[in-house]
Amino acid sequence: MARRSGSNASQRKSSPLGSLDPAERGVVLDRLLIVHPELHGDAERLATDLLVAVSVERVASEVEAALVWISLDALAARSGRMLGRGYVHESEAAWELVNEAIEPFRADLDRRAALGLLDAAANLAVGTVAGVYRVREPEEGTVLAYAGEDTPTDLAEEFLDRAAKLGVALPDDAAESHWPGWSDLW
Template sequence: MADRSKKQSRTTTKKNALDIINGNDALLILKALANEDRSIAKRIEQIALEYLRDVDFEKIASQVYYALERIEVEDLWDQSGRMRDGYVEPSERAWEMFEEALEPFTNELKKYLDLSLDNEAKNYCMGILKGLHRFDKESTSQFKDWVEDAPDEFFERILNDWKKACKKPEHIQEMEDFIERGLGN
């Protein structure tokens, strides 16, 4: 009798596979479906593009700011100085940590550019730039003292890279106006 109740409780708590798969699994499944049926592939692409078109530069700016703000100076100290296998210059490691925090955002911007989603790439870039500017002007973190020039340098680098990839002069003008107006403040 006890075995029967255990079996029943297992069947009632069984989860739906869609509720427990991870992102990598989902991507493999979507690709398999797309390979099986061209109409499904087109619908997947349509949904993906609809999803990607929703770029809120203010939200991106906040995410960039908080990604940089979360870097703890203690982590820098733990990852630099005299180490078991040599010496890691703290200022160099600080710049690496800064760049690592920005990497998901620059990768996402590259994705928009690669997909020729020009308007979305412009908005995403605006968000990154505004987040960098906000970090530069508002942050009081101790980590910021180790990367004083990084916000400006990365601002210029990201802006220049975007301008090189931008195909629309009107978007470049919009970006310049945005920057001149104080980044939407």
């Protein structure tokens, strides 16, 4: 048996397909499905498999990181005297930045719910609120702290309301398991 040299990862990177960025891979997939429409069903199944695989823990970690690592430089650039806006208080600018950080998770919830992937949407909602719960007492001097002490609970309530309006039912044990100090939220 012939021995393969190098790892699969290095072989992928040395091929044109392996070197593509995500947008370029999307173009290749689109073109492949035009040339081979018989692959459309397989592509849909693979896409669905990808969308239903939502880890509550992974989402919680991503949300936590998104909220903790908002740059103070970004806050400084958005607050104070702003041309065309007048004076913008740091708490208002911080709230805007926090909302921008959580927006991709809102959009993902909407997308999965619209596709009827309600279990995946539920895991995403639980993970998002769990991630916000992890930063419920933000470190002083962070953008999240500048946004206001009620910001984490406000974000969590808004996310849970959004999930409910989309018809996403959360597991009965979600609050107890993932945000026990906020059992009154849901």
